[in-house]
Amino acid sequence: MSITGRSIADIDTPALLVNEERLEANIQRYANMAAQNGVRLRPHIKTHKTLEIASRQLRAGAGGITVAKLSEAEVFSAAGIRDIFVAYPVIGREKAERAARLARESHLIVGVESAVGIQQLSEAAASAGATIFVRVEIDSGLKRTGVAPEKAEELCRQAMAAPGLELDGIFTFRGASFAGATSSDPQVLGRQEGELMVALTTRLREAGIPIKEVSIGSTPTSSGAVLVPGVTEVRPGTYVFFDRMTTGAGTSTYAEIALSILATVVSRPAPDLAVIDAGSKTFCGDVIPEKVGLEGYGITTDGKSGLVERMNEEHGIVRLAPGFSPQIGDKLTFFPNHVCTSVNLSDELLVIRDGSVKDAWSVAARGRRQ
Numbered sequence: 001m002s003i004t005g006r007s008i009a010d011i012d013t014p015a016l017l018v019n020e021e022r023l024e025a026n027i028q029r030y031a032n033m034a035a036q037n038g039v040r041l042r043p044h045i046k047t048h049k050t051l052e053i054a055s056r057q058l059r060a061g062a063g064g065i066t067v068a069k070l071s072e073a074e075v076f077s078a079a080g081i082r083d084i085f086v087a088y089p090v091i092g093r094e095k096a097e098r099a100a101r102l103a104r105e106s107h108l109i110v111g112v113e114s115a116v117g118i119q120q121l122s123e124a125a126a127s128a129g130a131t132i133f134v135r136v137e138i139d140s141g142l143k144r145t146g147v148a149p150e151k152a153e154e155l156c157r158q159a160m161a162a163p164g165l166e167l168d169g170i171f172t173f174r175g176a177s178f179a180g181a182t183s184s185d186p187q188v189l190g191r192q193e194g195e196l197m198v199a200l201t202t203r204l205r206e207a208g209i210p211i212k213e214v215s216i217g218s219t220p221t222s223s224g225a226v227l228v229p230g231v232t233e234v235r236p237g238t239y240v241f242f243d244r245m246t247t248g249a250g251t252s253t254y255a256e257i258a259l260s261i262l263a264t265v266v267s268r269p270a271p272d273l274a275v276i277d278a279g280s281k282t283f284c285g286d287v288i289p290e291k292v293g294l295e296g297y298g299i300t301t302d303g304k305s306g307l308v309e310r311m312n313e314e315h316g317i318v319r320l321a322p323g324f325s326p327q328i329g330d331k332l333t334f335f336p337n338h339v340c341t342s343v344n345l346s347d348e349l350l351v352i353r354d355g356s357v358k359d360a361w362s363v364a365a366r367g368r369r370q
Contacts, residue, residue: 003350006357013264013331014278016346018361020353022258023053023240030222030239031060037226042066042085042215044237047340049365050349051079053240064107066235070098071368073108079364082106085215087171087235089113089137089145095370096124100164103130109168113137113146118158118165125164133168134159135215140172140196149200156209169213169232170204172197174221186249190217190224198230220251243339248293254303259349260333261298261342263316265326274318274326278334279311284341298334308334 008017034041040063045054054065054076064083067073073084082105090099090110099121102108112118112134125132136155139146147155152170159167174193183189193216201211217225217234219242225234238245241259242252261283263276283297298308298316306318306326318332326332336342343349344366351359 003357003360007355008262008333008352008357009331011262011331011350011357013262014276014282015262016343016349017260017262017333017352018241018349019258019260020351020358022256024056026240026242026256026258027053027056027060030236031057031062033223034226034234035061039226039231040064040233042233042235043240044068044087044235045072045076045365047237048240048343048349049363049368050361051076051081051364052359052361054081057240063233066237067365069368069370070095070102071370072365073102073106074098075365075368077102077106085109085111085135085171085235087111087135087137087173087215089117090121091117093120093124096120097128099132100124100128100130103132104128107133109133109135111135111137111145111171112155112159115155115158118155118162122162122164128164131164131166133166135169135171135213136167138170138172138197138200140174140193140216142174144173146172149196152200153204153207153209156204156211160209167210169211169215170197170201171213171215171233171235173218173235174216175218186220186251187224190221190226191228192224193217193221194225194228194231198228201230219246220249223251238339241339241343244294244299244335244337245287245292247335254301254335257301257335259339259343260301260335262331262333265328265330265332268326268328271325272320272322274306274320274332276308276316276318276332277314279313279315281313281345282342283308283311283316283334283336284338284345285311286341287338289337292337294337298336301333301335306332306334 137146215233263278267275
C-alpha cells in the first residue's frame with residue numbers, strides 16, 4: 001500500500017520526516033551564498049545519502065558532490081552523478097583499484113595524505129589506464145587526518161610525479177569546534193580556515209606547485225570561508241536539513257530544521273516521563289550531548305515540550321515539560337542532535353508538504369562504509 005497522501009497522523013513509527021519547503025529553502029540559501037561569492041559549492045552527501053536531494057542540490061548550482069567513502073561514490077556515479085570528490089584517505093590496494101575503475105567513468109577526485117596512498121592509487125590508475133585527480137589533505141587544527149602545512153610541498157611533489165595521478169589542489173576540514181580554537185564564532189573560524197589555506201597555496205605556487213583548487217568549509221564555517229579571496233570551493237553537508245548541533249552553533253534556527261523524527265508514545269511510567277518507540281537505533285548516539293553544549297539526544301519540534309534524556313536501542317525516555325501530558329498512542333516529532341547519523345540508520349525519508357506525505361525517498365547510500 002502506497003504511503004503517498006497519508007497524513008502525518010497515519011504514518012507508522014518511527015519515521016524520518018523531511019519538510020520539503022524547508023529543505024528547498026536551505027538548499028537555495030547555501031547555493032546563493034556560494035554563487036554570490038564566486039565559490040563552487042560541492043555539498044557533502046553523507047548527510048542525506050539520497051539521489052533526489054543530490055539532484056536538487058545540483059539543479060540549484062552545486063558543482064559536483066563530496067562523499068566520505070568510495071562505496072558512496074559508486075552509488076552516485078551509477079545514478080549519473082559523475083563529478084565526485086572522495087574527501088577521505090583512500091588506503092588499500094582493493095580500494096585503489098575500485099577508485100581507478102570509477103575514474104574511468106567519472107571525474108573522480110580523491111584525498112591523499114600519505115606516500116602510501118599516493119603509491120597505491122598511482123599503481124591502480126596506471127594499470128587501469130585511468131587518471132585519478134588527487135587533493136592533498138591539510139591538518140588545519142582538528143588533529144584528525146591530513147599533513148601539517150609544512151609537509152604539504154613534499155606530498156604534492158610526490159603526487160605530481162606519480163603516474164596516473166593529477167594534482168588537483170589541497171583541502172582541509174577544520175570544523176567549528178576543536179582544541180585550541182581562538183574563537184567560538186563559526187564565521188570567524190571559517191575566515192581563519194580560508195586564510196590559512198590560501199596562504200599555504202601561495203607558498204606552494206611560489207615553489208612551482210600548480211595548486212588549482214582550495215577546498216574547505218563545513219555547514220557552520222562556510223559563510224566565513226567563502227569571503228576569503230582564493231578559496232575556490234566549500235563542502236557543507238548538514239545544511240540541507242540542519243539539526244540541534246547547527247542550531248546550537250548559531251548557524252540555523254529551529255524554524256529552519258528540515259528533518260524530524262516521528263515517534264509514538266508507548267508508555268507513561270511517570271507523570272513527567274514518556275517512553276517512545278525510537279531509541280539509539282533511530283536517534284544518533286555518536287555525539288555526547290554535553291560535549292557539544294546540548295542536553296539530551298533530541299527535543300520536541302516546538303523546542304520545549306519534551307527532551308529525550310536517555311535511550312536504549314528501541315526506547316527513548318522523554319522528560320516532559322510541566323503541563324505537557326501526551327497519552328499512550330500519541331505521536332510526537334523530535335529534532336535529532338546530529339542528523340547525518342540519524343539518516344544513515346533509516347531506509348527511507350518521508351517527504352512532507354502541507355501536512356501529508358508527498359513522496360518517499362530511499363536512503364540509497366545508507367550503510368556504505370567501505
